[in-house]
Amino acid sequence: MSVLLISGSPSAASRTVLLLDHLAGRLGRPATVLRLRDLPAEALLRGDTAHPELARATAQVAAADTIVVATPIYKASYTGLLKAFLDVLPQGAFAGKTVVPIATGGTPAHLLAVDYALRPVLSVLGARHVTRGLFVLDTQIDPLAGELLPRIDALLEEVPLGAAA
Numbered sequence: 001m002s003v004l005l006i007s008g009s010p011s012a013a014s015r016t017v018l019l020l021d022h023l024a025g026r027l028g029r030p031a032t033v034l035r036l037r038d039l040p041a042e043a044l045l046r047g048d049t050a051h052p053e054l055a056r057a058t059a060q061v062a063a064a065d066t067i068v069v070a071t072p073i074y075k076a077s078y079t080g081l082l083k084a085f086l087d088v089l090p091q092g093a094f095a096g097k098t099v100v101p102i103a104t105g106g107t108p109a110h111l112l113a114v115d116y117a118l119r120p121v122l123s124v125l126g127a128r129h130v131t132r133g134l135f136v137l138d139t140q141i142d143p144l145a146g147e148l149l150p151r152i153d154a155l156l157e158e159v160p161l162g163a164a165a
């Protein structure tokens with residue numbers, strides 16, 4: 001079993017992905033970053049779960065014991081890209097798994113979106129344990145602000161995903 005870190009950012013140069021790459025490097029466990037923007041858009045929007053690339057992504061979810069779900073905040077919520085992917089996952093896709101909700105955003109005004117928008121949909125998918133959320137301002141990611149490190153370490157210890165570097 002491994003850790004799967006899912007990015008719901010549509011951006012080619014994504015700060016959310018940079019944050020996930022950093023987290024993956026601190027896990028001390030095998031970890032894979034899944035960029036939803038790389039999935040075939042038509043298959044995703046049409047819910048074509050038989051498409052080989054969607055089937056592969058779904059299998060990656062099934063094979064992970066811990067899933068980090070990270071999204072940029074768009075219009076005060078998670079992205080449509082993330083929702084499209086969550087919609088093609090089978091019922092109970094997160095059952096028995098630990099799920100870590102993360103959001104990046106341009107304004108602290110929307111930091112609660114992690115809890116009021118993202119957390120409920122993760123629970124509906126059957127997550128055994130949804131950890132505390134992490135909200136990170138886009139200006140804190142590249143380069144990673146030093147003040148973020150204690151928050152990231154505290155999150156990694158809470159899950160627990162493994163020792164931080």
Ligand SMILES: Cc1cc2nc3c(=O)[nH]c(=O)nc-3n(C[C@H](O)[C@H](O)[C@H](O)COP(=O)(O)O)c2cc1C
Pocket residue numbers: 009010011013014015016017072073074075076077104105106107108109110137138
């Ligand atoms: C279409 C769009 C809508 C956005 N809406 C919000 C918003 O409502 N609240 C917010 O805090 N940031 C908002 N942002 C800023 C992004 O959430 C933020 O820059 C994020 O870190 C981008 O992540 P990415 O580089 O991985 O795509 C928006 C950005 C875009 C492109």
